[in-house]
Amino acid sequence: MRLLPICCLFTLVAIAAAGEVAMDQITLKDKGPANRWIVAETIDEVRWRISPDPGQENKTPRRDIKAVLYAFERVSGAYSQGMEARERGKFAESAELFGQLAAGEREAEQVVGAIEAGASWELDGKHALAAAEFAKVVDKFPAHPRTLDARYRLGMSLAMAKDAKAEEVAKKLEEDSKSKLGQQASVRAAAIRAVLALNKNDAAELRRMVSKASFSAENERDAWLHFNLFIADAQRAAGQGKEASAIYERMLPALVSDPAASARVRLGIGLGKVDTDRQGAIVALLSLDALPNGSPEQKCEARYHAGRLMWAEVQAMPKDAAADERKAAFAAESLAAARLLLQAAAESTSEHPAKALAAEVLKTLPLEPAEQAKLDAENKAKAEAAAKDAEKAKGAAPAPKAPAPKAP
Numbered sequence: 001m002r003l004l005p006i007c008c009l010f011t012l013v014a015i016a017a018a019g020e021v022a023m024d025q026i027t028l029k030d031k032g033p034a035n036r037w038i039v040a041e042t043i044d045e046v047r048w049r050i051s052p053d054p055g056q057e058n059k060t061p062r063r064d065i066k067a068v069l070y071a072f073e074r075v076s077g078a079y080s081q082g083m084e085a086r087e088r089g090k091f092a093e094s095a096e097l098f099g100q101l102a103a104g105e106r107e108a109e110q111v112v113g114a115i116e117a118g119a120s121w122e123l124d125g126k127h128a129l130a131a132a133e134f135a136k137v138v139d140k141f142p143a144h145p146r147t148l149d150a151r152y153r154l155g156m157s158l159a160m161a162k163d164a165k166a167e168e169v170a171k172k173l174e175e176d177s178k179s180k181l182g183q184q185a186s187v188r189a190a191a192i193r194a195v196l197a198l199n200k201n202d203a204a205e206l207r208r209m210v211s212k213a214s215f216s217a218e219n220e221r222d223a224w225l226h227f228n229l230f231i232a233d234a235q236r237a238a239g240q241g242k243e244a245s246a247i248y249e250r251m252l253p254a255l256v257s258d259p260a261a262s263a264r265v266r267l268g269i270g271l272g273k274v275d276t277d278r279q280g281a282i283v284a285l286l287s288l289d290a291l292p293n294g295s296p297e298q299k300c301e302a303r304y305h306a307g308r309l310m311w312a313e314v315q316a317m318p319k320d321a322a323a324d325e326r327k328a329a330f331a332a333e334s335l336a337a338a339r340l341l342l343q344a345a346a347e348s349t350s351e352h353p354a355k356a357l358a359a360e361v362l363k364t365l366p367l368e369p370a371e372q373a374k375l376d377a378e379n380k381a382k383a384e385a386a387a388k389d390a391e392k393a394k395g396a397a398p399a400p401k402a403p404a405p406k407a408p
Helices: 006-016 078-087 091-102 107-123 127-140 147-160 165-176 183-199 203-212 221-237 241-255 259-273 278-290 296-315 319-323 325-346 353-362 369-396
Strands: 024-028 032-041 045-049 058-061 065-069
Touching: 024 045, 032 107, 078 091, 078 107, 078 259, 091 107, 091 127, 107 127, 107 147, 127 147, 147 165, 147 183, 147 221, 165 183, 183 203, 183 221, 221 241, 221 259, 241 259, 259 278, 259 296, 278 296, 296 325, 296 353, 319 325, 325 353
Parallel strands: none
Antiparallel strands: 024 032, 024 065, 032 045, 045 058
C-alpha cells in the first residue's frame, strides 16, 4: 500500500481520534452530501475514490455537483488556523499557515493553500508575494475550476504592484473569453485593466473598464466582492468618500460569514463618512472597535478617528451647553469615551501612523475631572504656601535704618 502524504496523515489522525476517517464531501444536486476522496478536478468533472487508498477512480460531471468540502476544511489544522489568524487581522501569520497547507501533496491542498495564502498576503499589502502564490495555481493546475479566479487575482495583484506583466494576464483572459469561459473571463480582464487605468490616472478608461467588469453577485461572489472592495478603496483614496461608503454599505450584508472582509468594509464606511457625516462615521468606526475582528492596524485607525471625531463633537457644542445638566453630562461622557479611544490607539501594538496622531490629539484634551481637581488642589496649596512665605519674609525683614545726618 502506498504511504499517504504526511499532511494527510495528520488529518486522518485527527479524525480517527473521533472514530471516523477524514474524507472530502461532495454534495450532489439530487442526492445530497457523500463522503469521497477527491483525486483531481477540472471545470468539467471531479475524479474521486471511495477511500484515500489507491483503487478504482470514478468521475462525476461538474454540472451535477452543488458543493465540495475538502477534508482539511472539516478538521482543525493549517486551514482552520489560517482562517482564524486572518479573522484576527494576522495576515502574514495567516499566509504562512496557508503556505503549510499548500506544501501538501494533494492537488486540493496545493490549490486552496496557494490561493488563500495569496489572499492573505494581499490583505497585508504584499502584492508581489500575493502574485507569486496565485501564479503557482495558474502554472501548475491550468484545468482546475479555481484557476480562473487564481488568474484574475494574479492579474490584480500584479497590477496593484504596478508590474507590467498584469497586461499579459489580461490578454490571456481575453483569449479565454473566446472559449467556454466566455463572459467570466472577459469581465476579469476588464477588472485588471481598471487597475491599470487607475495607475495611469486615466479616468475615462477607468470608468469604461469598471462598467465592463460586471461580475455576477450571485454566481461570482468572491470575484464580485474582491473587485468592489478594490473600487471602493480606490474611490475613498481619491477623496470620493460618499461614493465609496455607498459601495461598502451595499457589500456589508453579504459579508456575514467573512469577518476579515467585514472589518475592512466597516472601516471603509467609517473613513468614507469622516468629512460628510461625522455621526455616521463614529457609529461605523465604533462597530469595528466593538467586534473581535480586524487587524491591529485597522483597530488603531478606527479608534483614532472615532476618538478625534467624538472630541470634535464636544468642541462643536454651544457654549451655553454647560448650563444644561443633560447636555453637560453628554459632553462629559463623550469626552471620556474619546479619551479612552485615543489612549487605546496611542498604545496600539501596530505601527500605523494613526498611533502617533492619537498621542498628539490626547495632548489637546482637557484633564479628567479627578486630575483637574488634583491639579487645582496642588496649585491652591502652592499659592497658599507662597503667600505664607511672603508674609513670613515680610515680618522677618529688619527695620529700615535712619538716614545719616547731613554734613554742615
